[in-house]
Amino acid sequence: MSQVGSSWRTVENVPDTPFGFALPGGQPPDPNDPQQMQQFLAGLQQLMAASQTGSGPVNWDLARQIATSTLNTEGDPAVTAPDRELVVEALRLADLWLDPTTSLPSGIVTTAAWNRNEWIFHTMDVWRKLADPVAERMVAAMGDLIPPEARAQLGPMSSMITALGGALFGGQFGQALAKLATEVLSAGDIGLPLGPGGTAALIPANIRGYGEGLEIDQSELRLFVALREAAHQRLFGHVPWLRGHILNAVETYARGIRVDREAIEEAMRQIDPRDPSSMQGVALEGIFAQEDTEQQRAALRRLETALALVEGWVCHIVETAAEGRLPNAVKLAEAFRRRRAAGGPAESTFAALVGLELRPRRLREAAALWTALTEHRGVAGRDALWGHPDLLPSDDDFADPVAYAQSQLDLGMLEGFDDLGKAPEEGGDPPPQS
Template sequence: MPDIPFGFSLPGAQPPDPSDPQQMQQFMAQLQQMFAAPGSGPVNWDLARQVAASQLSATGDPAVNMLERHQVEEALRLADLWLDPITALPSGIHKAVAWNRNEWIYNTLEVWKKLCEPIAGRMVGAMGDLVPEEARAQLGPMQSMVATLGGALFGGQLGQAFGQLAAEVLSAGDIGLPLGPAGTAALVPANIKVYGSGLELPEDQVRLYVALREAAHQRLFGHVPWLRAHVLSAVETYANGITVNREAIEDAMSRVDPSDPESMQQMALEGIFTPEDTPQQKASLARLETALALVEGWVGHVVDAAAADRLPSVAALGEAFRRRRAAGGPAEQTFAALVGLELRPRRLREAGALWASVAEHRGIAGRDALWDHPDLLPTDEDFTNPESFAQSSSDWDISELDNLGEGPTEK
């Protein structure tokens, strides 16, 4: 008997045996617990955490030992030293930690809530709309169960996606978003070990390269006060333009047999969300992709510069990470299919070349001064001609920021 209502894709989950009173009593207690859960939003986050934890329990979540903690702390300390002469932004690390996979989920969940709930809310609302008008009046208070069921469905599916993501991510900032607590640099040793073995490169070099990327992310988001809100609002704006495919929801719901809890396992929400093909949505997508590319391009540029003469495998690691970020891992693709949101910087190479060109013309301080205000940053069009942007920006007087105002305030 599964530990989670409806047995969301748990290995070996079986529906209760109607002839077994104990199994049926346990199953009904689980249903009651699920529907009695506080309705704090369109996603049952308690269920999402349970599903993710159960999935990680089945696939494995190695504990972080003392040696790994020491290795992570030393790698992040060394990474910060290497970055000091490469960027004008000071260290943003206040705390260096090693997380297991469950800790990654726990420490990033608050940001995921902010990003996923608007999308989930539209799905739950669409599920309620599928109930005929006359039936809604008859349902009365029972209608709230539709929203509860929708929150459970989305929570279960998100839990699976988080469980998969947690088994792949290498650090807190691995997918380009500021997911973890501010000032906390975190690596996931178990995933770094697996990733490094796939590259056939020394684990200590892979760990140090990941630490460099994490430390660079912390500098950028720690000392560019408007950037966190800018990136997250770009994600939110794009997500707000995603529409719900009601036919896909109706088709998914038609596959559920209320008398067969196992049928819930077969329900997939992929394809329910589709981006609107409107000028506004295309503009928000371009803004999101540009923001992600600028962040990731800067990180890759400064990391490769910092490791150039120190890390023997820097060229291979840099190329591997660019390909990894451009393509996205299997779990990232699952997440994109689930919520209709891709978090990949499509123009990563162009962004890296642009930052390198700016550094050549403006120097390190001039390059990093462009982060002083969003209006100073390159646009999507600048990616096609980085040399032209670098040359024109070298003539700018950064003191002109006064004319731009104080920039956006962080939410």
């Protein structure tokens, strides 16, 4: 979408609008009518009291409440004692099967079987880190859109209008999280370290739902999901720079985001100050003017490459571990590859609310690259590339995985690292880029 070069409506275009732009609820009150102004301000204050943003750009308490309320309405099957036992056994066996496939040790400290509300509770902190930078830009843009001459007339209400952005974002994000919570199969299902470090978690109700159309035994599907979860735990648990690398790419992209003024104005007009629940019906899709800067494009390429490499590595070692052990290993691998390549459960959440897709593009090429590296350099040589971001394949290397795997790469450059994945600041200067 190209940026819409619109501006706030002028007083001439909207004669009855005293401040030159649309306020919440559509037509604003007559500033010369004390009763109308008092009623409007009282309603707006009530709305803000119900949706205070707190210490950040987003009201995450509101997001959690809406997500929980939505799940309670739509259903959140309880996790039974047998469910927990099956999850523990699946993760234990999966971790054993992965030992020969990677030089990274187990990353599982504890195991868990979550219901959908528990998934939201345990992943909320990371969602905040991912969404706050973008939400901050949106909320700031709402304040910037108020003409300077109007701010003096609005007085304290100016900051209240800006704060509505945080409430809007929180309410919509809560609804999106509720939808996402019905689809994810594990803590690391979307390729991000969303849960607490070292906690491998599966969502039994969602695994059962996903398996209904696959015609595969539930125990086999559960074990395959456990293999993927255990693989994610190893990677993010023993490559400490990876989490920050991905979050930083999101933040860099967010810093350059611009907001479509007409879309913001339209969203604000849909809010009824007398009805706090009206915020839940506001659609924020299309609020971002997506003429990316070069810095944003570079951040996006870095993020997409990192996500593809993470997912490709997980696919490769999981398929290696499952081969000859699970009767439907090939069918399951293809089903999950398509599921992730099509965008996965996180795509709609981020595309609509953050202006950013987390789809691992070029997933098949990334998996082929890790396969070629294993064949030519062995398990240890392949996993040594996770020692530093500069050692990882670039997007250009995806074009010819075999050529890249056969290229000269002096793994002796990693000698400065005491442990695989140790950050440069912990062990001297970073190694040169290959």
